[in-house]
Amino acid sequence: MQVTLKELARRLNISPSTVSRALHDHPKIASTTKAAVLKLARELDFQPNPLALNLRMQRSKNIGVIVPKISYPFYASAISGIESVAIREGYNIIICQSEESYEREVANTKSLTTSRVDGVIVSLAGQTKDYGHFKDILQKKIPLIFFNRECEALDTPKVVIDNVEAAQKAVSTLIQSGCERIAILAGPQAIHISNQRIEGYYKALSSYDKQARHDLIFHCDYSEDSAYQNTLDMLKKSEIPDAIFAVSDRLAIAAIRALKAKGLNIPNDISVMGFNNDPVTTIVEPQLATVDQTPYLMGQKAAELFFYKLEKPDAPSQKVVMPVQIIKRASLRVLQKSPTN
Amino acid sequence: MQVTLKELARRLNISPSTVSRALHDHPKIASTTKAAVLKLARELDFQPNPLALNLRMQRSKNIGVIVPKISYPFYASAISGIESVAIREGYNIIICQSEESYEREVANTKSLTTSRVDGVIVSLAGQTKDYGHFKDILQKKIPLIFFNRECEALDTPKVVIDNVEAAQKAVSTLIQSGCERIAILAGPQAIHISNQRIEGYYKALSSYDKQARHDLIFHCDYSEDSAYQNTLDMLKKSEIPDAIFAVSDRLAIAAIRALKAKGLNIPNDISVMGFNNDPVTTIVEPQLATVDQTPYLMGQKAAELFFYKLEKPDAPSQKVVMPVQIIKRASLRVLQKSPTN
DNA sequence: TTGTAAGCGTTATCAA
């Protein structure tokens, strides 16, 4: 059994309140009693009971975290980031996986609120289109933070990347390496993040005075099978693309598989660019160029936004936009500089 | 603000204890009052305050989980497994990463015990050789469960695979496909799990009346660089191996990289077998044969062992041994059946 | 069948 504050008081023949004050070095406490308390506390290895503390303080010191899937490397890193700052502040995190399902996400928010978390950090499930469960959280005055996949309609702190700009950079990189017909392998039509990346794709093309071609835009359902199929479809065109920009590394790798199956050389026949900088990008052959999103830092930032909100509940909600970095790898063709230029 | 049990009592003009009993359908409660309580509780969406409950019951309903790294796919799956049964029992899990460091593992156990978890589920850090911090946990009567990487010296419930048998199966598979000179790419000398796999390697060889050759045993420090170097060393021999059994997929992939760099064909010149069934095994070329360990099921089982221990603290500790499965893939040569046999 | 009171371990308020 752990030693309690009461027990310290009993042994020292003083009242629990005095012990409590000594432990928190309250201004009006005799230095002698304070010393005595601290000494005994150390001797007996006193640890305040967090359960009692939590009840008293009406908080749990837990942060709920809802992500689509912790086995996605992006989220594994983001969680580490969140955890690192939570631990530092004496908080624990409770991780829930929505598995991209709206129903599970709703269930997760319910379970987190009944377990009285002090805040919730979320990256939206792919299927979520209704935000009632998040409004409930806000209404209960529980700080709610989004990261990566956010809900634009809700006024909460959030940390995201500029998906438009990131995609624009990625596609510009392809253009600069000499690609002319760049296809985009996007997600489902309704996915915000995917649409933003399509927008960036358009922007890149137009900034180089290129005409966007609607027949080079492919929507898959985020499954590898469908990415594979869409890639095969691309290759049926009379003039096949000379580059593919996929909105995630997983999709890009499925595309690579399809390209290889058709005997195409990457990057000589076709360049490929992914998104996320997943560890597999260095395993696949050729190594996959991609967009790095610093998920660990995003997680840290999200946690920091939570603590800021906790401290200043009425401060306006910040939207933090993280920089991204293009990672050039062997899946990208190298521009042959023409000697005349 | 959430409605409390007291509030229900006040509104119904009965005592809190009666409300509490009604909610728990205590035998001696008038069915009318019970109905009334339940009705109001539903109307006001009463949720018992877990903080109060925890203090009263002297438990946190949290399970601490310490793993080397959640971004290892094996642990990501294992955690999902643990979580799935924890949630079902109304428990939350608090995840800590030791990052393979002994010091961090000690710090993790400290932080978990001061936050008063009801149990701890651990897979040992690579560097851990002293188990004092775990003895402290046991002494505090906190259930302690090991999974995957266990501590043999401690009498606790555990869920593991039979590493000797798994390695024996893996190496037998190589032998059956016609490999003669099988090298093993093992971890550091002190790692229990790695040594067990070496033992299985010996057993497989001797069961086929083959002589084990010490010059085919390579110890790397678990880093990819060192796996790469060790593989290059193998190739300096007068007679190079015709198969490599690596004790993890990560090491196997580093080996593949080295083999390719030296212009060797896999599996024609040399077969490769990994361990873990990491998702990258299907990305690397050729796809990597490996040993599947069902980490999700291991996690579930570990959590179940925890709840069993919680219920029956004095029951003898179970050791659950999970079956493994050899996954054959293209990195394995196919045996040319000689027509005379 | 129900109510009263004590207690889980802490802190905050008030009084001394």
Added chain:
DNA sequence: TTGATAACGCTTACAA
């Protein structure tokens, strides 16, 4: 500078 008391929200003897 310290102590007594109440309170956080719940359960559980014990009493009625």
